Amino acid sequence: MRAATGGRWGRFWEQRARQLQRQVQAREEWIVDLETENAALHLRLAQYQGAAGQSGGASAGLCSLGGPRARLPRSPHAALLRLRPVIQALKQDIKALQASFLEVFRNFWDHLQTGLSEVAEGVQRAQLQHQALLSWRSKAGHLERCLQEADSRYQLEKQRRKVLHNRLVELKGNIRVHCRIRPLLPFDKESEDPASQNSSVPAEVVHAVDDETVLVKCDRATHPPINNTYSFERVYGPAESQQVEFGDVCPLLTSLLDGCNVGIMAYGQTGCGKSCTMLGPQSTGEPVPPWQPHSDLGVLPRAAGELFGLISENPSRSLKVDVSIVEVYNNNIFDLLAKDGRTAASGPKREVLTAQEAKQEVCLLTREPVHSAAEFTALAAGSLQLRAELATSVHAISSRSHLTITATLTTAPARGSPGAHHPRAAEQQANGPQQPEGSRRSASGGRAWPGALGAQRPAEQVHAKLQLVDLAGSECVGVSGVTGSALRETSFINRSLAALADVLGALAERRGHVPYGNSKLTHFLQDATRGGGDAKLLVILCVSPCRKHVAETLRCLGFGARARQVQRGQARGGSPAPRKPR
Numbered sequence: 316m317r318a319a320t321g322g323r324w325g326r327f328w329e330q331r332a333r334q335l336q337r338q339v340q341a342r343e344e345w346i347v348d349l350e351t352e353n354a355a356l357h358l359r360l361a362q363y364q365g366a367a368g369q370s371g372g373a374s375a376g377l378c379s380l381g382g383p384r385a386r387l388p389r390s391p392h393a394a395l396l397r398l399r400p401v402i403q404a405l406k407q408d409i410k411a412l413q414a415s416f417l418e419v420f421r422n423f424w425d426h427l428q429t430g431l432s433e434v435a436e437g438v439q440r441a442q443l444q445h446q447a448l449l450s451w452r453s454k455a456g457h458l459e460r461c462l463q464e465a466d467s468r469y470q471l472e473k474q475r476r477k478v479l480h481n482r483l484v485e486l487k488g489n490i491r492v493h494c495r496i497r498p499l500l501p502f503d504k505e506s507e508d509p510a511s512q513n514s515s516v517p518a519e520v521v522h523a524v525d526d527e528t529v530l531v532k533c534d535r536a537t538h539p540p541i542n543n544t545y546s547f548e549r550v551y552g553p554a555e556s557q558q559v560e561f562g563d564v565c566p567l568l569t570s571l572l573d574g575c576n577v578g579i580m581a582y583g584q585t586g587c588g589k590s591c592t593m594l595g596p597q598s599t600g601e602p603v604p605p606w607q608p609h610s611d612l613g614v615l616p617r618a619a620g621e622l623f624g625l626i627s628e629n630p631s632r633s634l635k636v637d638v639s640i641v642e643v644y645n646n647n648i649f650d651l652l653a654k655d656g657r658t659a660a661s662g663p664k665r666e667v668l669t670a671q672e673a674k675q676e677v678c679l680l681t682r683e684p685v686h687s688a689a690e691f692t693a694l695a696a697g698s699l700q701l702r703a704e705l706a707t708s709v710h711a712i713s714s715r716s717h718l719t720i721t722a723t724l725t726t727a728p729a730r731g732s733p734g735a736h737h738p739r740a741a742e743q744q745a746n747g748p749q750q751p752e753g754s755r756r757s758a759s760g761g762r763a764w765p766g767a768l769g770a771q772r773p774a775e776q777v778h779a780k781l782q783l784v785d786l787a788g789s790e791c792v793g794v795s796g797v798t799g800s801a802l803r804e805t806s807f808i809n810r811s812l813a814a815l816a817d818v819l820g821a822l823a824e825r826r827g828h829v830p831y832g833n834s835k836l837t838h839f840l841q842d843a844t845r846g847g848g849d850a851k852l853l854v855i856l857c858v859s860p861c862r863k864h865v866a867e868t869l870r871c872l873g874f875g876a877r878a879r880q881v882q883r884g885q886a887r888g889g890s891p892a893p894r895k896p897r
């Protein structure tokens with residue numbers, strides 16, 4: 316019983332204990348919640364305190380706006396009254412700020428609008444330009460096609476023109492004579508005797524009547540009157556320029572490129588303008604004024620320019636130009652390019668050899684390759700320094716020799732040509748007879764074909780030759796006043812010129828024998844003067860207008876008239892078949 320009662324009480328207290336334990340637990344949880352809430356309230360309080368601090372600072376700021384003495388009264392109403400003007404001022408400031416902001420904004424807007432419209436215009440312009448570009452491009456394409464067509468037409472016309480040109484040259488005759496009257500110069504007066512100076516006969520007695528006629532009119536008391544007219548292919552008056560004169564020479568260069576040998580020769584009395592015509596005034600020691608650098612150039616530099624211009628128009632032909640320069644002095648031939656430049660005398664003496672087909676060759680003649688007009692002229696100018704000159708009473712720098720500048724045009728050797736495999740045979744073919752041991756350098760010009768004999772020299776084909784000849788002046792010994800060795804020179808000059816006249820006379824009369832061999836000059840110039848064929852010769856008669864030289868002038872014009880009578884056969888290579896345009 317007691318045990319049962321004790322068990323009942325035990326369970327009761329056990330339950331009670333559990334109940335109390337649960338209550339304690341619930342109270343602890345509640346405390347935790349309260350503590351959490353308390354912490355949250357503390358946090359909010361801190362936030363409120365912070366906000367109150369800021370508004371306190373703002374009101375202090377407002378008070379400071381009112382001035383140093385402004386103090387917020389204790390009553391809020393009074394404080395508001397004191398703050399009102401400040402607030403009004405602030406409002407006005409804000410309005411002004413707003414207005415200036417609006418102004419700035421409006422400006423910005425205007426700029427933006429302008430910028431946008433400019434961009435739009437730019438885009439429109441770019442589109443238009445693009446369209447224009449497209450249309451120009453198509454026009455350019457069209458023009459390019461037109462140009463190509465025009466170019467091929469031009470090439471065709473060029474070929475036709477070449478054919479016509481050659482026919483014209485043939486019709487005019489392969490030997491042509493021009494006459495150039497130089498102006499009256501100060502030294503003409505100085506050299507005249509006082510009696511003539513006072514005479515009523517005009518100082519100028521030679522006149523160009525028109526482009527083809529020259530008149531010599533002179534009535535002197537002690538001489539029979541002269542009233543002769545001569546006709547030539549072209550007559551130049553004293554005022555006509557070097558350029559005009561070259562305009563008539565130029566077509567011969569086209570013939571040269573077509574394969575014809577061309578000779579251009581200045582003939583006349585001493586001091587009447589041969590060197591000036593052929594070489595330009597520099598050759599006479601008179602510098603060209605710098606303001607007229609090209610106006611006075613003679614035939615040589617102009618022909619060199621034209622030659623290389625024509626060669627460059629057709630590079631596929633690969634024409635090469637070799638130059639040789641020779642002086643015929645006292646009936647001896649001197650190679651001016653073989654000169655080593657250190658000795659004062661002329662270059663080595665060369666002899667004329669007559670090779671097969673009666674073609675002349677000068678043994679061991681130096682041939683210097685040139686690649687431009689400038690090189691050509693410089694080479695000629697260098698060798699001119701070596702030319703024999705003398706001062707006579709007619710001309711202060713009188714040339715005492717005949718000068719021949721020869722440009723040989725060669726084409727590259729054909730593939731498989733025998734010469735290409737046999738250098739010695741090629742050498743002999745190009746150079747004529749074999750050279751002696753002692754003179755090997757000269758045979759090739761040293762610089763032109765290094766290692767001359769035995770060296771591999773290609774078998775070139777000679778395409779054509781251009782010979783520019785500045786003859787020594789014929790002169791009347793009485794007028795030129797020369798004596799001693801100069802007299803001997805004059806005699807050689809006059810004899811060689813007489814031999815030239817004889818050759819032309821024989822050609823004009825079609826004699827069986829043409830006396831080329833009578834002088835080294837005529838022998839050397841066979842290529843240029845020989846009839847029967849493949850050469851075109853232009854003789855430029857240079858005459859003085861002066862009354863004192865009238866006798867020599869008449870002789871010179873007579874020579875020209877005789878030269879005009881020479882009838883020669885058709886030029887070989889004169890009418891090439893039209894080629895396809897490039």
Ligand SMILES: Nc1ncnc2c1ncn2[C@@H]1O[C@H](COP(=O)(O)OP(=O)(O)OP(=O)(O)O)[C@@H](O)[C@H]1O
Binds near residue numbers: 496500583590601
């Ligand atoms: N057309 C011209 N216009 C102006 N001056 C000229 C003309 N032709 C020649 N002369 C001048 O006449 C002078 C003689 O000319 P140039 O030396 O050419 O004569 P040349 O016939 O070659 O004489 P030579 O046979 O004695 O060498 C030079 O002073 C030259 O400048």
